[in-house]
Amino acid sequence: MRDVAREAGVSPMTVSRVLSGEPGVSAEKAASVERAVRRLGYRRNDLARMLRRKGAGSRTIGLVVDDLANPFYALMARSVEDAAYRQGYVVLVGSTNDDRRREREVIAAFCSRQVDGLILVPTCGSHGFLRPWTETGTRVVCLDRPARGLDVDTVTVDNRAAARGAVDHLLDHGHRRIAYLGDRLDIWTQRERHLGYREALAARGVEAVPGLLCHGLRSRAEAASAVAAMLASDSPPTALFATNGLISAGALDAVRAGGGGGGSDRSDGGGATALGEGDDPAIVGFDDLPFADRLDQPLTVVNQDPAAMGGTGAALLFARIEGDRSAPRSVVLLTRLIPRGSGERPPLA
Amino acid sequence: MRDVAREAGVSPMTVSRVLSGEPGVSAEKAASVERAVRRLGYRRNDLARMLRRKGAGSRTIGLVVDDLANPFYALMARSVEDAAYRQGYVVLVGSTNDDRRREREVIAAFCSRQVDGLILVPTCGSHGFLRPWTETGTRVVCLDRPARGLDVDTVTVDNRAAARGAVDHLLDHGHRRIAYLGDRLDIWTQRERHLGYREALAARGVEAVPGLLCHGLRSRAEAASAVAAMLASDSPPTALFATNGLISAGALDAVRAGGGGGGSDRSDGGGATALGEGDDPAIVGFDDLPFADRLDQPLTVVNQDPAAMGGTGAALLFARIEGDRSAPRSVVLLTRLIPRGSGERPPLA
DNA sequence: GTGAAAGCGCTAACAG
DNA sequence: CTGTTAGCGCTTTCAC
Numbered sequence: 227m228r229d230v231a232r233e234a235g236v237s238p239m240t241v242s243r244v245l246s247g248e249p250g251v252s253a254e255k256a257a258s259v260e261r262a263v264r265r266l267g268y269r270r271n272d273l274a275r276m277l278r279r280k281g282a283g284s285r286t287i288g289l290v291v292d293d294l295a296n297p298f299y300a301l302m303a304r305s306v307e308d309a310a311y312r313q314g315y316v317v318l319v320g321s322t323n324d325d326r327r328r329e330r331e332v333i334a335a336f337c338s339r340q341v342d343g344l345i346l347v348p349t350c351g352s353h354g355f356l357r358p359w360t361e362t363g364t365r366v367v368c369l370d371r372p373a374r375g376l377d378v379d380t381v382t383v384d385n386r387a388a389a390r391g392a393v394d395h396l397l398d399h400g401h402r403r404i405a406y407l408g409d410r411l412d413i414w415t416q417r418e419r420h421l422g423y424r425e426a427l428a429a430r431g432v433e434a435v436p437g438l439l440c441h442g443l444r445s446r447a448e449a450a451s452a453v454a455a456m457l458a459s460d461s462p463p464t465a466l467f468a469t470n471g472l473i474s475a476g477a478l479d480a481v482r483a484g485g486g487g488g489g490s491d492r493s494d495g496g497g498a499t500a501l502g503e504g505d506d507p508a509i510v511g512f513d514d515l516p517f518a519d520r521l522d523q524p525l526t527v528v529n530q531d532p533a534a535m536g537g538t539g540a541a542l543l544f545a546r547i548e549g550d551r552s553a554p555r556s557v558v559l560l561t562r563l564i565p566r567g568s569g570e571r572p573p574l575a
Numbered sequence: 576m577r578d579v580a581r582e583a584g585v586s587p588m589t590v591s592r593v594l595s596g597e598p599g600v601s602a603e604k605a606a607s608v609e610r611a612v613r614r615l616g617y618r619r620n621d622l623a624r625m626l627r628r629k630g631a632g633s634r635t636i637g638l639v640v641d642d643l644a645n646p647f648y649a650l651m652a653r654s655v656e657d658a659a660y661r662q663g664y665v666v667l668v669g670s671t672n673d674d675r676r677r678e679r680e681v682i683a684a685f686c687s688r689q690v691d692g693l694i695l696v697p698t699c700g701s702h703g704f705l706r707p708w709t710e711t712g713t714r715v716v717c718l719d720r721p722a723r724g725l726d727v728d729t730v731t732v733d734n735r736a737a738a739r740g741a742v743d744h745l746l747d748h749g750h751r752r753i754a755y756l757g758d759r760l761d762i763w764t765q766r767e768r769h770l771g772y773r774e775a776l777a778a779r780g781v782e783a784v785p786g787l788l789c790h791g792l793r794s795r796a797e798a799a800s801a802v803a804a805m806l807a808s809d810s811p812p813t814a815l816f817a818t819n820g821l822i823s824a825g826a827l828d829a830v831r832a833g834g835g836g837g838g839s840d841r842s843d844g845g846g847a848t849a850l851g852e853g854d855d856p857a858i859v860g861f862d863d864l865p866f867a868d869r870l871d872q873p874l875t876v877v878n879q880d881p882a883a884m885g886g887t888g889a890a891l892l893f894a895r896i897e898g899d900r901s902a903p904r905s906v907v908l909l910t911r912l913i914p915r916g917s918g919e920r921p922p923l924a
Numbered sequence: 925g926t927g928a929a930a931g932c933g934c935t936a937a938c939a940g
Numbered sequence: 941c942t943g944t945t946a947g948c949g950c951t952t953t954c955a956c
Binding site for chain 3: 274
């Protein structure tokens, strides 16, 4: 910047003013500065700028999700990024893999870079470590799950009610042996969905069978083998409740591999193939899947809107950054059961 | 930091040393500093730190893709982020929507925040504007496409050969009226794929029919209606070559809506439904789709590996950041044709 | 081993 | 309208 000032024959201060678009600079000097900037290929160092301009903030926010490659979080991220772009912010992004240590490291790295705000899909760990930063003005919003030890704006869905709705749907279609296929119970959404499952069964006087409960499914493959084992057991379920997209996919894998019509090789593309033979369990999944409506077994799901979640979260965060000091809000977004066939199959006689 | 120093009864310099893990500080003073840090909830400002430590860089990279919500780029982003995490870097992320203006703004915002490197999926615009930054040491790597006016490491696939392979596959199965369904031709990958399409036809002496050519398809819906119009025309294609995932999805939509067996309502889940009636066109898509193997019409695709692309790009970038000054490299990743049924259907008699 | 002085690149506050 | 001075929070350098 000194170089530019010298080249333009003015003081650094004038250069600063021109580059910041401040008024009160004569047109000639401004032009001369701009020429010098162009000639030298000068670019302002915004990091140094932020250091001095305390009030303005870094115009950077952090987004921390479970897994950026998961379509659910990818949609969320895109909508957060769009909101940030519109507001003139940039976004640091990180995946935690639902690992507390990694989450802490990522958040710490973001905060020491002075982000103005943080949008988190928090892991199960306590988030008290954020205290020093929240106290110095870093705003935080939680998405998908609340964070323990952190009283901030939160955007979620009513997981329990949604799960109850899914299981009710299966019960309505005559099922009594409904398997619960879940991820780690330390994840809040999973606990809620499990609760909803139990409540739905209890409301109808259906007993929960331990053999139909499966927690800790972390991958599509794990889900597939758990379901395969269940279906091969002495008293298999007639219906499956899969509590996230990954697990739904795994369940479909298992059903196709083991079921009647679904498993046949269709790669010749020639012959007509029967579907829904009736020996496949009914399935309701949580979270929509891309192409869930086009699968060989169109999948009934409880749908949420991750883009809306991201957009709402971003709106809350920017309101806070802009000075909103009201009490933390909890926004609960709607879910919707989308019947597509897999959840409406009656139980095997 | 001054406060911590006062609290611990040492100079700011000693605090700095302790926090940076430098040797040459007595154990007692170090402990006293750490106590003070904890008591005051002090967190170092890494932005200020970077300002002074010129050589070290900001340990931040930027990733600029077309659309973070697109599974292809989401996978790429995740693998870049993982590599960055392992190296102790954080990543700024932005979507361009293939819009040159937005790309420029995003890149400028990243660069003025002093990123050490940039991983780009460049739009069609010239990237000469990056010159000032590349000259001051900002490293750049391009993914998926080369950037005009920027001689840097690039990771791509052989789009032309891959497209040729896809069209050859359709020709091998007897098709002669093969539609080309493409996005904007100003996108490099699309130009290459179109070239491959023409080459494949030419090699067999098949004439390219203008009515079977469609460019500029920007969304699933647009692709669907273009395909629907084509199929309803006097001389419809017997096969479709869809040049990206979005367009494949749209083509499937159109085929299902218009075709024979695929369109029937299966939401009752009861009856067996015929597929591949023979009146549907064959389809080969570019890029794999999640669940492409589980669709009611399992989709034959040319597959690429976006995670490998991201990983390779990150490796190249970090090598550059670490000082590699060799000539820019061009890495060409492999593609694979995955036959799943939709591309092996013979043409209608 | 420790601290004082100087300064990274920029801008707030004030003076002219 | 323009320039000077001081200092953002940290670290380099060099003295002790």
